[in-house]
Amino acid sequence: MDKQDKLFEAFRKNQHKLEEMPAPQSWDRLRHRLDNRKKQAPIRSISRLLSMAAAIVGLVVLVTAVVTLSNPTKRQARNAQEVPASSSSVLQKAIAEHTYRNHHQLALQQGVEEGLPTKLLVSKIATRPLLIPKKKG
């Protein structure tokens, strides 16, 4: 469309007639906003500093957590060292009992095969059954 249209020209020529000083309160409102901006500026910078500090602390915590979790062998080794010897033997005993109970249950369900004549089924106190070779002679 032609920008030189007479109608458009007429508007361009007369648009300055719309210029007008706004109400006097307008300046007061603008000045008030500008003053508030000055007061808010230090508060804004303090809150920015605090949020930056919080972000850094958060990052450090996150990195520490990731490093600790990604290195379980060290942790486990440390835990193992921390466990006293007496608790270790109690734990081993509990595991052995649990395994025996499981094997026993399985044997009751499936039945026990005699196996080779050269082998003898012997039960051992407080441990699981073991197949040991029959002693010759």
Added chain:
Amino acid sequence: MTEEAIIQGCKQDDPKAQKAFYDRFAPKMFGVCKRYIKRYEEAEDLLIEGLFKAIDKIDSYSGNGSFEGWVRRIVVNECLMFLRKKTPLSVSIEVHPTDAPTNQNIEDDLAAQDILALLDQLPTGYRTVFNLFVIEGYKHREIAEILEVSINTSKSQLILAKKRMKELLEKLEYLR
């Protein structure tokens, strides 16, 4: 106070420079706001918001190009953002009206109240495109980008705005 002194003063938060900025640009920019916005009070609110942003962001003025043009763009953007919130400018109008240049003579001396009355008669979309094309000097491609409409929508809105304007100018006996 010179324009350069105003700019430097505003950069240093000098109240005198800020007042000088207001005195120099408020009347012109109020005229801009009134062209886009029908309600006087809303136009005044947008003027204050626009001038505040201009002073607040004055550091981003590079010094290249007209300072008044830079301030005007901020104020126009403020008006467009307001209109976008209030009226969906992106409504697509894909009519294909024919355009003919205005052959009749128009009286050079359009009165201010008649200019506003003419603009007030236009729907928001017509009025916005008319202002951006005729006064601000944007191309249809740029208007389409600004208003997020198609180029054809921008063109057809301008043609329809012009048609409506001619009818109103005839009524007001500006066309001979």
